[in-house]
Amino acid sequence: MCLGIPGKVVSLNQAEQWAVVESFGVRKKIGIDLIDEEIAPGDYLMVHAGYAIGKIDQMDAQVTLEMWEEILDAE
Amino acid sequence: MLSKAQETDAARQALARLLPLAEEAARRLGRRAVLMEVCGTHTMAIARSGIKSLLAGSLDLRSGPGCPVCVTEQRDIDKIIAMAGQPGVVIATFGDMLRVPGTKTSLEVERARGARVEIFYSPMEAVEFAARHPQKEVVxxxxxFETTTPALALSIAAAKSRGLTNYSVFSVHKLVPPVMRALLSDPDLNIDGLLLPGHVCTITGRKAFDFVSAEYRAPAVVAGFEPVDILEAIYALLKQITAGQARTLNGYARLVREEGNRKAKEIMAEIFEPTGAAWRGFGEIAQSGLTIRKSYADYDAAVRFPVEVPEALPPKGCACGEVLKGKITADKCKLFGRVCTPSSPVGPCMVSLEGACAAYYQYERHEV
Incomplete structure (x- = not known):
């Protein structure tokens, strides 16, 4: 349930507080209401239940994606 | 960016440094050190990576109450199912609640009998659904835990600002710090160190868990979810155990801040307030649940659709409560793998992918 999935910001709308992020090649619209920091396309966000809960370093996001890919494949 | 090979290499190096340290901790304690994680995603990651079995000779890695569906009390499950039977009500839920067995039935069975149960990825989708179906009551x-609650709080705020009167939340939300206190106070458990849940800490901040080391003298490390994150957190815990130290450290600094997520904490506090809550296996724990504030009673399903259900016992023979406290491992339950399997689960720990029993069944089971 506390399953977080990192997504790369593709586009965003600050006024309406949403962003489109890409994870596993799938694009999804998520809420960015909870994020204090500046967000720009290319940033990685940790997404949980349709909302970004934090901004992450690009360095590590890719590895987590691979891990989730495996887990999702196993389901 | 780390490649897969670099990642594996980093994990291998961490493991090589970790084994002698685990042995040293065991010598110092006169038994294997007991480390506990309290996060369903850690449960899955540890089980599937094989970390637990690799270290089993010198380290006792246990799962605690980290799966929200699993810790939900039987009576609350029965209330949810009773709510699904009310006229006009559409139950909206994340997927893993569907198959959790109540005393007599489950949401899945009730759905087959005609109850309306919709699965959503985000509560905001349920708000959209409520807006499109004004004649339905969406619950x-x-x-x-803390990770999920902000999204629910935002959904209530959105329903209010859009003037929707047919959206409400049935809150059995729970807080991690109070249950951690219960675990650390349990004289039977002897927890030597805690892996702190990375995504819960993203919301609460690292500081919210300083009490683990300050008050209970137990080392704690906020851990991410990759094998190398977990190995490094275990290493940081063992280092402290062998040095006789206790600190609450952040091993997931790429996401977790000292104070956590300010906006998330604010919206949670605006809509919810702490209350006593019953946990499967633990019973009532003071101030460990979140209820919707009176000022938002119009969005509180417990107020809008009060249901009464009798006292409920956990399923007969199910040891989920003991598994959640870390007192036994999944395979020690008499029902495990025989009567209780992922395709016909008896208790919630076998239903949710994050449940300790389901994780054990999928990744660690030997012939039973």
């Missing part, structure tokens, strides 16, 4: 099941 979202608020099951989850």
């Amino acid at each position: 979202f099941l608020g099951v989850g």
Whole structure:
């Protein structure tokens, strides 16, 4: 349930507080209401239940994606 | 960016440094050190990576109450199912609640009998659904820890600002710090160190868990979810155990801040307030649950659709409660793998992918 999935910001709308992020090649619209920091396309966000809960370093996001890919494949 | 090979290499190096340290901790304690994680995603990651079995000779790695569906009390499950039977009500939920067995039935069975149960990825989708179906009463099941609660709080705020009167939340939300205190106070458990849940800490901040080391003298490390994150957190815990130290450290600094997520904490506090809550296996724990504030009673399904259900016992023979406290491992339950399997689960720990029993069944089971 506390399953977080990192997504790369593709586009965003600050006024309406949403962003489109890409994870596993799938694009999804998520809420960015909870994020204090500046967000720009290319940033990685940790997404949980349709909302970004934090901004992450690009360095590590890719590895987590691979891990989730495996887990999702196993389901 | 780390490649897969670099990642594996980093994990291998961490493991090589970790084994002698685990042995040293065991010598120092006169038994294997007991480390506990309290996060369903850690449960899955540890089980599937094989970390637990690799270290089993010198380290006792246990799962605690980290799966929200699993810790939900039987009576609350029965209330949810009773709510699904009310006229006009559409139950909205994350997927893993569907198959959790109540005393007599489950949401899945009731759905087959005609109850309306919709699965959503985000509570905001349920708000959209409520807006499109004004003649239906949409009740979202608020099951989850600090990570999930902000999304539910935002959904209530959105329903209010859009003037929707047919969206409400049934809150059985729970808080991690109070249950951690219960675990650390349990004289039977002897927890030597805690892996702190990375995504819960993203919301609460690292500081919210300083009490683990300050008050209970137990080392704690905020851990991410990759094998190398977990190995490094275990290493940081063992280092402290062998040095006789106790600090609450952040091993997931790429996401977790000292103070956590300010906006998330604000919206949670605006809509919810702490209350006593019953946990499967633990019973009532003071101030460990979140209820919807009176000022938002119009969005509180417990107020809008009060249901009464009798006292409920856990399923007969199910040891989920003991598994959640870390007192036994999944395979020690008499029902495990025989009567209780992922395709016909008896208790919630076998239903949710994050449940300790389901994780054990999928990744660690030997012939039973």
